[in-house]
Amino acid sequence: MSSELRTIIKDSLFTGLISLALFGPIVGLKTSSKGAGLFVTPSWTPVIFLVSACIIGRFLIGLNSIRKKEIGFISKITSRVSNYMDNKGKHFAITGVLFAVVFPFLPFTDRYIMDVSIMILTYIMLGWGLNIVVGLAGLLDLGYVAFYAVGAYSYALIATTFGWSFWVCLPLAGLFAAFFGILLGFPVLRLRGDYLAIVTLGFGEIIRIILINWYEVTNGPDGITGIPRPTFFGLPFKKIVEDGENSFHTFFNLEYSTMHRIIFLYYLILFLALITNYFTLKIRKLPVGRAWEALREDEIACKSLGVNPTNTKLTAFAIGATFGGFAGAFFATRQAFVSPESFTFIESAIIVAIVVLGGMGSQTGVVLATIFLIGITEMFRDLEQYRMIAFGGAMVLIMVFKPKGILANRKPTITLREHNSK
């Protein structure tokens, strides 16, 4: 028996020990109430099953690392993919957008797939919005969902109170979110890294708790109902049409279908997401975008060059928040209902995970990470609460094979080569 094999066996047995310590109490001991008291009933079969799965799994991974073949194979694929992205990134992006445009009319798309795609696109938009704050400016914001909430509630309140249309309320929702972005920005100007993360996390919770408790305005935990559905340039998606009124299907002489509204929502979020993307790509190449990245790299050097760190950080917070607000407004109109429950910390965590795992600052990375994380989680929806295991598993996979994120290569915003060739 080689020494390598011996270490692998030792390793697997140790893994088994740890998993026993974990699964023993969590899975093995169950409480059941019989009559008056609470009793502990041990069930060891699933524990044995889980522990042996861990031992075998660890053993197989160990064997693989001896041969290096399988792992090498995967990292070869991933490095090829990122190479391809570097060279042909533009083609990929255009193909991706074209695919997204024709997607609703492909034969296999049904209501469920459309709903999931709308959700994925919402997360992509949020990821792109947060990418400005986290990826470019390097300000770790764990409370991004607060701006999403502000956008959603602004839209909900304005639309239900004044009855204004979506296209009027949308910029207002963005404006409100930007205002809150600056409001958060001021106290955290001096903070970096862990400290900033904690404060922003707190900010996210503050907003949620205000939404729960400010009953007169937000209707508390009951949320706001009856938010107007979006209209197609003034044409509602209604089945029953009163005399003298037009609906989408009557105007275009179509058979009524609920899919019309879904497809419209899909294009709406696609449009909003692409605007976010265009804006980010554009602003990255402007002085303010370069200042964000410089600030992420070295704040003291920035000051010595006359870059105003206060303004630079506040614009990052404000612009990131604006897109969060837009996404929130879309969320409100899509659901026709908002409540504080939709804006918990886990949402912020998912968005941060998307940005970090996608590769900080990479726009395509955000798309891939969202499809991977949200897509996998959705595929395991039947497992109910255990689907978060799939979410965690997807994260672990990315971290193992791509520790710096799926697409970690940064491209310069301007090159001398391009400048000279002009």
Next chain:
Amino acid sequence: MSKTLLKVENLTMKFGGLTAIDDLSFSANNNEITSIIGPNGAGKTTVFNCLTGFYKPTDGQMFLNREDKTVNLNKFSDYKIAHKAKVARTFQNIRLFPVMSVLENLLVAQHNELMVASGYSVFGILNLKRYKDKEKEAVEKAKYWLDIIGLTNRADDNAGDLPYGDQRKLEIVRAMCIKPKLLCLDEPAAGLNPKESSELNKLLKFIKNDKKTGILLIEHDMSVVMGISDHVVVLNYGKKIFQGNPTETRNSKEVIEAYLGVDE
């Protein structure tokens, strides 16, 4: 004929009970290289941090004479020193933006001008020609400096990937991109080999003569100090112990005592 560029009067900096700079007065002239030397812990970098707005001095005044007016440096804090007063600096441990390209590093230094030209990003987003032209101008300026330090062919590489000596030079020209009146260099020759440090001397002389920029230099490498300084200020324990030209400094009894100790 040379006019006073920088005038420091009775500068004092205290950190709690520790007096890092004690009633220091000195001046530096236009188009000259003024070196500040002294043993470790003499307070040289603290002087720089006061001058460049990173510290607020406990007491004392600092004035910068510009063609048009005299600026009181005490009135500016951190980033405004570079932006408004036009005092640039480099750092003892190089502070580049390592994952940004060499060219981008030089563009960040021109941030304020570009920001105005881009209409605080509004014109830039709209893709207006006015901004495009200004950006081209900025790239040309960066290219000019890269040609001088011989890094043009590495303009698109990450600044962090450059060899140490090139990083030093890049940091200096990056500071020059803000068009400073006074350039403060904190140990620019630290860690350079003899060839690199003679290149550095050439670069500094060029900046002094062709760019009409006053240079304030902290340095331990005496070949650099003696080779290029017009004027030397010697500090020890936060006090000025000597001021004069390099030859005088070399022969000064106080300076030798401060560096080598006193014969009992």
